[in-house]
Each structure stands twice: as structure tokens, then as C-alpha cells.
Amino acid sequence: MLQTGYRANKMIQTQQLDAIRQRLADDIEHAELLKETSLSNIYLLTGRQKYVLKENKNGSIRTEYDNHQRIFDIWSRHKETAEFHVPKLYFLSDDESFYIMEYITEAIELKNVLPMQSEKALDIYNRTGRCLRQYHEMMTEEIVDHRMDIQNHPPIAQLIAGKNGKRLKEILSKFDAECYQIIFKDFTFSNVMVDTKNKVYLFDFQKIEYYAPFYYDLARFIDTLKVFTILEHPMFAIRRWPLIKKAAERFIEGYGKPMDQTLLQSMQSLHRKEHVSEKYRKGLLKAMTLKLLYTFL
Structure with missing residues (x-):
């Protein structure tokens, strides 16, 4: 039974x-x-x-x-x-x-590692950055059929067709061909798990053929790290905000490529518009809350 x-x-x-x-x-x-x-x-x-x-x-x-x-x-x-x-x-x-x-024995989602382990978690965020770069390089080499430009992702396509479309096209035009990789697309710390031996597991592969500047996955990870730590662990976020920023920095360091901060900020601007637009489909309050949080980040 x-x-x-x-x-x-x-x-x-x-x-x-x-x-x-x-x-x-x-x-x-x-x-x-x-x-x-x-x-x-x-x-x-x-x-x-x-x-x-x-x-x-x-x-x-x-x-x-x-x-x-x-x-x-x-x-x-x-x-x-x-x-x-x-x-x-x-x-x-x-x-x-x-x-x-x-089932990964005694694994936890990456989003809970920082509140539980504080400074000890920084090495895990650094390793996660390395893992994302390996994923990008591995999948770009292997997935060569049916690649889809990120501009064709429905939420982004809708934004480009809207009143701010010219600005978003200008953002994407800043990235040269060498930046383009097969991206994870929904690379957030909810889709990464860490086991007791600090092995990193990736899962939830819903969209695997999007071809975009690698900055997209970095921007999404950093933005969601900050937003959802505030929403799910508010007291920790208030007390340890410098540590959260440090975790984002260690993640970028782990990725290991020379990073143009201006390009990263431009991609964050695009990602945040996309993220807010997606939240509108789940309710006005959620979208406005997210938009307000991004205003202060």
C-alpha cells in the first residue's frame, strides 16, 4: 500500500x-x-x-x-x-x-546554500560559474542543429515589437559573434543543486537550443540570485547584502572569461525587462513587486 x-x-x-x-x-x-x-x-x-x-x-x-x-x-x-x-x-x-x-542524496538547491553556509558557500558559487562556462562550451560544440536566436524567444520578441523595441535591438547589437553560445536560458540558482561532497548538478533543461550572448545566463543568474534571496530570505538579505554581492562576484570570477561590465549591465537591463514582462502573466502584483525590486538593485 x-x-x-x-x-x-x-x-x-x-x-x-x-x-x-x-x-x-x-x-x-x-x-x-x-x-x-x-x-x-x-x-x-x-x-x-x-x-x-x-x-x-x-x-x-x-x-x-x-x-x-x-x-x-x-x-x-x-x-x-x-x-x-x-x-x-x-x-x-x-x-x-x-x-x-x-535522486541526488542529501543535495540542496543552490539558492539555500548561501543562507546556510555563508562565507563557506562562496567557493561553491565560484565553481558554479566554472560549470556554466563548461556547459556553454560543451553545448555550443555539440548542439549545431535547430539553433534559435534569442530574439525569437517569445517574451523578448514581444518586447522588441513594442515601444522600447529599438532600444532592445541596440542592446543586442553591442554583442559580437564571439559572445554567442548555446545558453542554458533559465540558469537560476533554483536549477542548480549541490550535494554533500559539493558536487554541482544541473537540471530543468526546458530550452536548450537558444543561441545568445553568454552574458544572458550570467545576467539572469545574478538578477535572480539577488531578487529571490530578498524574497525568500529577507532577514538574511538585510544582514548579509555585501555577502550576496560577493557571491555574485565569485560566480563571475568562476566563469573565467574577460568580462565587459558595460555589456553585462546592458544584458541585465534587457533581462530585467523580459523578467518583469513574464511576471505580468502571473499577476500584476508579482510584476510590480519585481519591477520595484529591480529599481533598487
């Missing part, structure tokens, strides 16, 4: 449970909801081993599954020299509503 943990819903109790047990060759006895977002639920399944199940609330999750598998296959060919790791996948459900992947 499956036991469900706190907030685990009926999907885990009923949907294809026998198939899950059979395909994993493990008698899953417990399910617990680890995280819920507007688009997905993430569960911990426990049998003889532990697994992570990610469910799409709005239909098929096949594209994300296929992207993850492609990144895993590429990483597997380079893993001897890569500093980052990618969780392995087990299977995609027949109805494509969820997939199951490796």
Missing part, C-alpha cells in the same frame, strides 16, 4: 503506480510532494532506493524529458573533464505527463 507524505496528491496514489513499480523494479512505498510551482509538481518516491518524479500540470512533459536526455548524453561523452553533473533519467510515462529521474 502506497503511503503518501505531506501534500502528496491523488495522482501519486492512483496513476500508473503499478507501471512505475514495474519499470523501476522497485516496490515504491512512499511519495512526498517536495515542490510545487505554477507548472509542475515534484515528488520524492521511496522504495529500496529514492527517485524524483516531475509532473507537468498542463499536459505533456516530453520536450523537457527529451532535452534532459540529450543534455545527459552529451555530458556523458565529456564527463571525465566536466565539473558539473546531470541526473540520469529512468523513464517517461506512457501518457507523457511525468518522468522519473535520479
